Amino acid sequence: MSMTNGATQTPLAGPGGSPDDTSAPAPPDAVVPADVRIANRTRKRQPLALLGLLSVAAVLVAWYVLTDATGAIKPLYFPSYSDVGHALNQLGGTLVDDAWATTWRVLLSWAIGCSAGIAAGLLMGRSRIAYYLVNPLIEALRPVPPIALIPFVILWFGLGEPGRILLGSLSCFMIMVVTTHVAARNVNPVYLQAARTLGAGENRVYWSVVLRAIVPHLVSGLRIAAALSWAVIVAAEYLGAQNGIGYLILQASHTLNTAVVLVGTIAIGLLAFLLEQIIRIVAERITRWVERGQ
Amino acid sequence: MTSCRHDAASHLALSDASVYFSIRGQTICALDSVSLDVREGETVCLVGPSGCGKSTILNLIGGFLSPSSGSVSMEGRAVGAPGADRAVVFQADAVFPWLTVRRNLEYGPRARGRFDDAARERVDHYLELMGLRDFADAYPKMLSGGMRKRVDVARAYVNDPGVILLDEPFGAVDDMTKSHLQRELMRLSVSDGKTSLFITHDIEEAIYLGDRVVVMTPRPGRIKEVIEVPYDRPRDLAIKTTEPFQQLRRRVQATLGEAA
Numbered sequence A: 001m002s003m004t005n006g007a008t009q010t011p012l013a014g015p016g017g018s019p020d021d022t023s024a025p026a027p028p029d030a031v032v033p034a035d036v037r038i039a040n041r042t043r044k045r046q047p048l049a050l051l052g053l054l055s056v057a058a059v060l061v062a063w064y065v066l067t068d069a070t071g072a073i074k075p076l077y078f079p080s081y082s083d084v085g086h087a088l089n090q091l092g093g094t095l096v097d098d099a100w101a102t103t104w105r106v107l108l109s110w111a112i113g114c115s116a117g118i119a120a121g122l123l124m125g126r127s128r129i130a131y132y133l134v135n136p137l138i139e140a141l142r143p144v145p146p147i148a149l150i151p152f153v154i155l156w157f158g159l160g161e162p163g164r165i166l167l168g169s170l171s172c173f174m175i176m177v178v179t180t181h182v183a184a185r186n187v188n189p190v191y192l193q194a195a196r197t198l199g200a201g202e203n204r205v206y207w208s209v210v211l212r213a214i215v216p217h218l219v220s221g222l223r224i225a226a227a228l229s230w231a232v233i234v235a236a237e238y239l240g241a242q243n244g245i246g247y248l249i250l251q252a253s254h255t256l257n258t259a260v261v262l263v264g265t266i267a268i269g270l271l272a273f274l275l276e277q278i279i280r281i282v283a284e285r286i287t288r289w290v291e292r293g294q
Numbered sequence B: 001m002t003s004c005r006h007d008a009a010s011h012l013a014l015s016d017a018s019v020y021f022s023i024r025g026q027t028i029c030a031l032d033s034v035s036l037d038v039r040e041g042e043t044v045c046l047v048g049p050s051g052c053g054k055s056t057i058l059n060l061i062g063g064f065l066s067p068s069s070g071s072v073s074m075e076g077r078a079v080g081a082p083g084a085d086r087a088v089v090f091q092a093d094a095v096f097p098w099l100t101v102r103r104n105l106e107y108g109p110r111a112r113g114r115f116d117d118a119a120r121e122r123v124d125h126y127l128e129l130m131g132l133r134d135f136a137d138a139y140p141k142m143l144s145g146g147m148r149k150r151v152d153v154a155r156a157y158v159n160d161p162g163v164i165l166l167d168e169p170f171g172a173v174d175d176m177t178k179s180h181l182q183r184e185l186m187r188l189s190v191s192d193g194k195t196s197l198f199i200t201h202d203i204e205e206a207i208y209l210g211d212r213v214v215v216m217t218p219r220p221g222r223i224k225e226v227i228e229v230p231y232d233r234p235r236d237l238a239i240k241t242t243e244p245f246q247q248l249r250r251r252v253q254a255t256l257g258e259a260a
């Protein structure tokens, strides 16, 4: 955008800096001085992210004050900084192994569940027969918390890996099938009509319009599914797993080792946060076209 | 009146087309025996009060709707499902936001499996013609409303359709931008000579752009009168302020007034 001498421009475009329309047709490029200042949005970016750091810091300080500093809370109910340091030392490499085991399960069930969910959601959008066949089942199963299915899963799959992955996948599947189907159904019909009048056949309309238009919705579904996947996998690890953060927490709680329980909890929080950030960064790249609010 | 004539050069024809809709058990007549011929290379502008069935006519020709009775044909054949032979510029913003401006223009040729060097040249040609060259790689969200409309129009022209149907394309843009867009459409009508049906509720726009102005009555939609516009192309925007133009405008206005 070349906005040099603002005085002669008709201010048609808003402060957002959209290219103005009066310069038609094919305006001769205005000469841009080398040291031109790029216009900034006038609304200041407030350092609100700092507030988050502030609240985290406040909790850490309160923790320190209530445990190590004053001993107001007994270590049994809530471990102190030094307890946690001990626990970390003690755990060493096993913490990394357990964290990796859990992460791997989460990623696997997320990948399986989400791809199956997206595929099923698309199929439901494509075929009315598939929709009427599958939708009642999904609607009936959807409100059931995945954890509630644990007894059946144990019955059918025993205490092994497949059962845990199934539980994680199922919860992701449920989120993605609904997200995908609803998003596909709500694509602005004018895009579908435009594609058809430009010569696209039904298949092309589907993959070049529907599949593209729903990406922002899929992305939010994928984020929700990832978060849920951590919760479900850790819970599933309480059952017969030989490793993983859930297993670690369960073992520690048997011996009332609250420091290890806390370490496990923090580890899950950090891992989930990390995955969320990765998804967010990738998502921002593939949804650059989306108009965002300020 | 030319509205019912079926001459050899007729390109697009509605004959006795009626459309009935059913809304909550009530049957309403949206179009009542409309006959209209659009000749090859001609621009016909359709004006009428809101709800008189203008979009319904466009939906018939576009293939989104089939008439309750009567027929719609293009080059002598009944029109079928929507297709690339009938481009549509909708009133709503239909530019694909997930594609860059260039990719939007390429969509038609790609969809038809004809994305070759000639198509690439057409894309460049219309980018240039519509003043979009500098924004070829921008996403539509970075463009103003008028700019997006240009993308929409360019996308229709790139695909080289038999007719172009425009449904109040400039209804949502400000007056100044609108004048520029009208001038660009005028240039396109000279350089490309596309058969077009242009729907608007702006009488001056209809006269400026049209070879004929078709005035419709309120529901049920009928054709009230077809008015020939005597100006040659290209037309300068300045003709809008001339007395003969204003006389014509008053005439259309009066016809619309009677119709209402």
Ligand SMILES: Nc1ncnc2c1ncn2[C@@H]1O[C@H](COP(=O)(O)OP(=O)(O)O)[C@@H](O)[C@H]1O
Pocket: B021, B022, B023, B030, B048, B049, B050, B051, B052, B053, B054, B055, B056, B057, B219
């Ligand atoms: N799909 C539909 N179902 C029911 N009624 C409709 C439908 N489309 C249009 N109508 C009715 O038909 C009439 C003509 O509509 P339309 O062609 O959109 O008018 P215009 O474009 O001239 O404003 C209106 O009264 C509208 O309510």
Ligand SMILES: [Mg+2]
Pocket: B054, B055, B056, B167
């Ligand atoms: Mg309309």
